[in-house]
Amino acid sequence: MNQDKFQSRIKYVQFVFFGVAIIIFAQLVRILITGSDLISPDTRFVTYNPERGEIYDRNGNLFAGNRVVYEISVNLTTVNAYQNQDQIIQILFNVIGKDYSSKFLEAQAYNAGQTDPAKKIYYLVLDDFIDPEKISYLEGYLEEYANKRLDKKVAKKLPELNLNGLEWWPHLVRTYPEFSLASNVIGFVAFKDRTAPTYFGIEEKYNQLLAGNSITIEVSDDPNKMNDLAEVPPGASMILTIDRQIQKSMEQILDRAVEHTGSVSGTIIVEDPETGEILAMATNPRMDLNQYSSELEKFPEMGSFNRAIGVPYEPGSVFKVITMAAALDAGVVTPSTTFTDTGIIYVGQTAIHNWDGGAWGIQDMQGCMQHSLNVCLAWIAQQMGSDLFYQSLDKFGIGRSTNIDLDGEIVYPLSIPGDKYWSESNLGTNSFGQGLATTPIQMITAVSAVANDGKIMAPHVVKATIQDGHVYEYTPQVMLTPIKAETAHTLTNMLANSLEEEASDALIDGYRVAGKTGTGEIAIPGEGYVTEKTNASFVGWGPTDDPKFLVYIWLEKPTSDRWGSIVAAPVFADVVKKLVVYMNIPPDEIRQGLYSK
Amino acid sequence: MAKSFKQAYKQAPWRLQVQRFGVIALALVGIAIIAFLYLNISAQSATAGIEVQKLEATRQAINNENASLLTEWADLTSAAEMEKRAYASGYELIDPNNATYVIVQGYTGRELPDVETAPYTKLSAPTVIKPSYTQSLWEWFYDSMIMGKNVLGVQP
Numbered sequence: 001m002n003q004d005k006f007q008s009r010i011k012y013v014q015f016v017f018f019g020v021a022i023i024i025f026a027q028l029v030r031i032l033i034t035g036s037d038l039i040s041p042d043t044r045f046v047t048y049n050p051e052r053g054e055i056y057d058r059n060g061n062l063f064a065g066n067r068v069v070y071e072i073s074v075n076l077t078t079v080n081a082y083q084n085q086d087q088i089i090q091i092l093f094n095v096i097g098k099d100y101s102s103k104f105l106e107a108q109a110y111n112a113g114q115t116d117p118a119k120k121i122y123y124l125v126l127d128d129f130i131d132p133e134k135i136s137y138l139e140g141y142l143e144e145y146a147n148k149r150l151d152k153k154v155a156k157k158l159p160e161l162n163l164n165g166l167e168w169w170p171h172l173v174r175t176y177p178e179f180s181l182a183s184n185v186i187g188f189v190a191f192k193d194r195t196a197p198t199y200f201g202i203e204e205k206y207n208q209l210l211a212g213n214s215i216t217i218e219v220s221d222d223p224n225k226m227n228d229l230a231e232v233p234p235g236a237s238m239i240l241t242i243d244r245q246i247q248k249s250m251e252q253i254l255d256r257a258v259e260h261t262g263s264v265s266g267t268i269i270v271e272d273p274e275t276g277e278i279l280a281m282a283t284n285p286r287m288d289l290n291q292y293s294s295e296l297e298k299f300p301e302m303g304s305f306n307r308a309i310g311v312p313y314e315p316g317s318v319f320k321v322i323t324m325a326a327a328l329d330a331g332v333v334t335p336s337t338t339f340t341d342t343g344i345i346y347v348g349q350t351a352i353h354n355w356d357g358g359a360w361g362i363q364d365m366q367g368c369m370q371h372s373l374n375v376c377l378a379w380i381a382q383q384m385g386s387d388l389f390y391q392s393l394d395k396f397g398i399g400r401s402t403n404i405d406l407d408g409e410i411v412y413p414l415s416i417p418g419d420k421y422w423s424e425s426n427l428g429t430n431s432f433g434q435g436l437a438t439t440p441i442q443m444i445t446a447v448s449a450v451a452n453d454g455k456i457m458a459p460h461v462v463k464a465t466i467q468d469g470h471v472y473e474y475t476p477q478v479m480l481t482p483i484k485a486e487t488a489h490t491l492t493n494m495l496a497n498s499l500e501e502e503a504s505d506a507l508i509d510g511y512r513v514a515g516k517t518g519t520g521e522i523a524i525p526g527e528g529y530v531t532e533k534t535n536a537s538f539v540g541w542g543p544t545d546d547p548k549f550l551v552y553i554w555l556e557k558p559t560s561d562r563w564g565s566i567v568a569a570p571v572f573a574d575v576v577k578k579l580v581v582y583m584n585i586p587p588d589e590i591r592q593g594l595y596s597k
Numbered sequence: 598m599a600k601s602f603k604q605a606y607k608q609a610p611w612r613l614q615v616q617r618f619g620v621i622a623l624a625l626v627g628i629a630i631i632a633f634l635y636l637n638i639s640a641q642s643a644t645a646g647i648e649v650q651k652l653e654a655t656r657q658a659i660n661n662e663n664a665s666l667l668t669e670w671a672d673l674t675s676a677a678e679m680e681k682r683a684y685a686s687g688y689e690l691i692d693p694n695n696a697t698y699v700i701v702q703g704y705t706g707r708e709l710p711d712v713e714t715a716p717y718t719k720l721s722a723p724t725v726i727k728p729s730y731t732q733s734l735w736e737w738f739y740d741s742m743i744m745g746k747n748v749l750g751v752q753p
Contacts, residue, residue, distance in 0.1 A: 178675050178676060239710065
């Protein structure tokens with residue numbers, strides 16, 4: 001072998017190896033410094049929202065759940081590379097039925113005006129909340145198209161379908177399978193806003209628990225970095241004290257009552273006085289929670305989404321239950337105390353009359369309650385004195401929040417002696433529920449002391465929370481004890497007798513119930529109290545020997561009749577007829593017979 | 598003498614060059630083997646990563662489907678639907694005065710319902726796989742070099 005020739009060949013080989021080494025080194029430097037599509041892929045930050053917890057009624061029926069919808073988007077870089085924008089628009093028009101060309105034009109116009117590459121749109125969302133059926137149709141369409149092209153003869157006629165850059169991603173949104181049922185209690189998630197703000201009710205009150213903790217992670221497109229996936233717990237689920245069947249039944253009764261009485265609105269609350277559990281909280285109007293954007297206009301006033309907790313009003317004579325309970329408990333009066341009703345009494349500078357303007361003569365305390373005598377109750381308040389009277393109201397929680405676990409409770413402050421707007425006449429008017437304002441939830445909470453041996457249990461709508469696989473059950477709590485058990489039993493008997501002697505429309509066969517009607521006059525700015533507009537109410541409970549339900553009814557501005565005894569008392573009877581069935585409460589005779597066995 | 602002895606047995610220069618080339622070639626082969634092993638394991642790791650991602654996506658899809666089915670079930674058994682079906686089946690609300698009541702010993706009332714809650718979710722937020730990871734070398738070369746496409750995008 002010619003040595004020179006051999007050496008020059010060796011040099012060539014060395015040169016080639018050296019060149020390759022230089023190229024590899026240069027490529028490594030380029031990758032390290034400038035990054036590469038392959039070795040150093042793009043990363044981005046994605047906020048991950050865990051699945052929102054469900055809301056159930058006390059029997060496990062779903063009130064609020066989640067369903068899958070799809071977002072359709074395009075990666076504009078890819079679409080620009082493949083020049084397939086028109087094909088994507090055409091396919092989506094065929095399948096989804098919408099023309100997205102304007103979206104592309106808008107994005108292109110925006111990008112054309114942007115000099116900063118970081119501010120350009122690369123990921124364009126074309127549409128969101130697409131039903132899974134449409135996506136299935138799209139996937140089926142693409143599969144069918146691909147199958148057709150497997151046949152070479154057909155493939156020549158059919159152009160290749162190029163949808164590179166088109167993406168569709170599933171995500172969950174809130175849904176309410178019961179539509180408007182208990183809508184005032186549940187509240188809603190404005191799911192069409194991707195930040196998903198919550199409004200009212202359980203959804204807002206417990207939003208942090210239901211939503212869980214959002215996590216923002218850096219997402220890499222490098223499969224090598226996909227191993228370390230953090231676990232995200234779902235949001236907590238909630239079981240409510242609401243009974244779906246009772247709630248539905250109450251809403252039906254309320255809707256009928258509002259219609260028949262020509263009322264502006266209405267509320268029915270059903271509570272278990274022994275535990276403070278709210279079994280139903282029906283309001284009228286309500287809204288379909290799935291259509292929140294269009295239905296929300298039904299609630300123009302503040303607090304009107306859930307009138308049971310958000311709209312204070314002058315309750316009228318139902319408030320006499322609290323005044324009488326306080327007076328009996330303090331020993332200011334006994335059931336046999338008599339009062340001679342002359343039809344008028346002056347408290348401060350104000351003359352107080354009875355509802356009918358009449359004088360009812362000598363009455364015992366049951367008579368005062370049975371005939372709902374304002375003059376008598378104002379006299380009782382005078383006998384108590386303002387200090388004791390307002391201390392008693394405080395013990396019942398009047399003028400304070402009940403702290404029910406719902407968002408949007410409103411409290412109207414109670415004027416007490418020493419306040420700017422308090423005068424002595426308030427003592428008289430407050431005794432029969434005028435000159436003060438409470439919400440239905442405050443009233444039912446206060447009166448629950450009479451139905452529950454003198455104890456007020458904290459009202460609540462969440463029975464249990466399920467988080468991380470553990471069930472945390474709510475323990476009923478005594479909130480206040482404003483009166484003695486003996487007082488509660490005495491007043492319950494007085495009120496039951498009152499209904500029976502009046503042959504009230506609130507009575508139902510087989511069950512002894514106690515209750516009180518109320519007709520609150522409405523003060524209109526500039527006009528004062530107008531007699532033709534009233535708030536008709538009823539509060540009642542039963543069975544009287546072992547109360548299992550406590551019901552509060554409010555009909556706002558009824559037009560068929562102004563009196564609570566006419567419009568609200570029959571609603572109570574309708575309510576009890578349903579409750580005893582749904583709550584499995586036998587008629588008194590049968591129940592007592594069963595107990596005696 | 599010793600010096601001249603060494604010179605007498607000195608390797609021919611071309612032999613030395615061959616030896617040097619052999620050493621370099623051996624080193625390069627070693628590097629190539631290491632690079633091959635590294636790439637092979639990286640590729641397997643990437644494949645496993647993609648598989649993990651796919652499985653997580655499948656699990657997420659199943660979770661989503663479960664949520665949707667739960668809601669669908671709730672739609673079918675909603676209060677309004679059940680009432681309709683009850684009336685259609687001839688049921689009516691009982692008159693409590695005509696009902697028969699019995700005491701069931703030991704029954705303490707309804708217990709809390711056993712409801713299903715969503716399981717923990719492994720994060721599988723929308724990650725996408727670039728064509729670089731799924732294309733063959735030839736496809737990548739053809740697209741990027743011959744067709745001149747900047748293939749950064751993804752397919753669903």
